[in-house]
Amino acid sequence: MSSTSPQYDLILYGATSFVGKIMVAYLASLDQRTLNWAVAARDESKLLALKDELKLDKIEHYVSQANDEKALATICEKTKVMVSTVGPYALYGETLVRVCAKSGTDYCDLTGEPQWIKAMLDKYEEEAKASGARLVNCAGFDSIPSDLGVYLSQSLAIEKTGAPAQQIKMRVRRLKGTASGGTVASLLNVLKEAGEDKTLRKQLVNPYLLCPADHSFSLRQTNHKSAEYDKHLKMWTMPFVMAAINERIVHRTNALLGNKYGKHFRYDEAMSAKNGGSAWMMTLGLGAFVAGASIGPIRRLLSQYVLPKPGEGPSPEQQQSGMFDMRFYAMLNNGETQVVQVKGDRDPGYGSTAKMLAQAALCLGKDVPELPGGFYTPAAAMAEPLIVRLREHAGVEVQVLGANT
Known part of the structure; x- marks a missing residue:
């Protein structure tokens, strides 16, 4: 200061x-x-x-x-x-x-x-x-809900069992919102840079990219690339586009807090789906978009004629009607699955x-x-302090739901 x-x-x-x-x-x-x-x-x-x-x-x-x-x-x-x-x-x-x-x-x-x-x-x-x-x-929205959801989950796990949960799965249960031109421009720029730089492509797949140089994490992390059925949570899942940043922020938090979540902590994010058909349909659509946007001429056509431009985004009515509901399933060392919810009352990327x-x-x-x-x-x-502020002033709740919710 x-x-x-x-x-x-x-x-x-x-x-x-x-x-x-x-x-x-x-x-x-x-x-x-x-x-x-x-x-x-x-x-x-x-x-x-x-x-x-x-x-x-x-x-x-x-x-x-x-x-x-x-x-x-x-x-x-x-x-x-x-x-x-x-x-x-x-x-x-x-x-x-x-x-x-x-x-x-x-x-x-x-x-x-x-x-x-x-x-x-x-x-x-x-x-x-x-x-x-x-x-x-x-x-x-990237990455406060993920970061605080895991933080509260682990704090409660340590309080309840004396040890952090070795694995937490975040599943987006509901998400209502639209992308703005600014967000689209940022995503297209990442794809552009990755297409031009092989070293960057290798960096972007490293889950510990943002951790301090002396971090001791080496556990292989789950990377959701396709639709799949989670037998433990009994739900279909599909890739969540923001996992790429959220997961790296969560691991950096673990390192900055002196490995509070443990040296062998596993964390992954995905979206839940109603059934296998919708999970595969959304996965294939997302894959086609990323593949197309990674190719220069197609990316330029999408940017010029299809996607929203910087300064454009959801209407005030869409922002008001938007919301998000994210669940954090923590596997405790006593065999229980603890569930924490982070939910917001506005369009996640803009109103919230x-x-x-x-x-x-x-x-x-x-x-x-x-x-x-x-x-x-x-x-x-x-x-x-941020959890309190968000609850009192921002319409964002970070709370415990109990077990297996």
């Missing part, structure tokens, strides 16, 4: 992005007597239009391009926490991370790009530790993500003053 007293609790950079606009409206709905915040973006005309639309004339705004280190440094001096919704982060995110790591300014984002997080860890983690900056990636990101930033700035500098996961940085 900067040695001077910052003017703001948080500044949102990327306020005119799709999820940024949702987050601005959410921040404006909070108790302004206990919150001091500002907005920033690359285009001042869009910022002014947004402020006018939401009647936020008293909220200060700042302008900077994503690669303007000097301007971003000036903005960072004014706040406890910088929040970034400017993606794809691999294209637009590095300069702000560098400025925060150098200046000691705390930082939160909602990236789901493991290759970019790995690059930022390699370049700036030591600088962040030295400056005192606390940087938290993946503070949205905006609220989760805002509360994560406030939690980082207000609730964990003793946390030293460095790069963190949501659970490793905030854990219980």
Whole structure:
């Protein structure tokens, strides 16, 4: 944290992005007597239009391009926490991370790009530790529900049996929401980079990619590539596209918490399906999309004519009607299967993500003053205080359902 007293609790950079606009409206709905915040973006005309639309004339705004280190440094001096919704982060995110790591300014984002997080860890983690900056990636739908769901499951397992669960399976039981152009752009960029770099392709299949270099994990992890029937849980499953980032964040949390989940912890994510037919149909559809989007000409055609573009996304009505329900099945060493649920009351990637990101930033700035500098996961940085904030202010419940639910 900067040695001077910052003017703001948080500044949102990327306020005119799709999820940024949702987050601005959410921040404006909070108790302004206990919150001091500002907005920033690359285009001042869009910022002014947004402020006018939401009647936020008293909220200060700042302008900077994503690669303007000097301007971003000036903005960072004014706040406890910088929040970034400017993606794809691999294209637009590095300069702000560098400025925060150098200046000691705390930082939160909602990236789901493991290759970019790995690059930022390699370049700036030591600088962040030295400056005192606390940087938290993946503070949205990827990967707060997964991270906190596993954290609570393991905390309860240790309390109940004296040892962590050696295996947890996360199954998405219900998911209602649509993708925005920004999320699609990030996914396409990962596929593009992986297609051009064999080394990156090898990195992306490593479940421990984001763990510290001295981690001691070597257990082979489950990788869901097709539809299958889980005899233990008695359900059909299919691949979950966000497992690629969520599983790596969970393993990093384990390492950052001193192997709290054990050195031989197994974790996997998948979506549940009504039956084998629907599981296979969805699996084949997802596989066809990824295969096509991995080929340059097809990817460009999809981006231009089929997929939503940056700035486009679900309507306010779709955000309101969206929801998610995720279950964490922990195999305890006493033979029981403990079930934890994480559920949200809005479209997961946008309505819920905006609220989760805002509360994560406030939690980082207000609730964990003793946390030293460095790069963190949501659970490793905030854990219980964040669970409380999400329940009270973000419509996200992290709770125990009991056994075999």
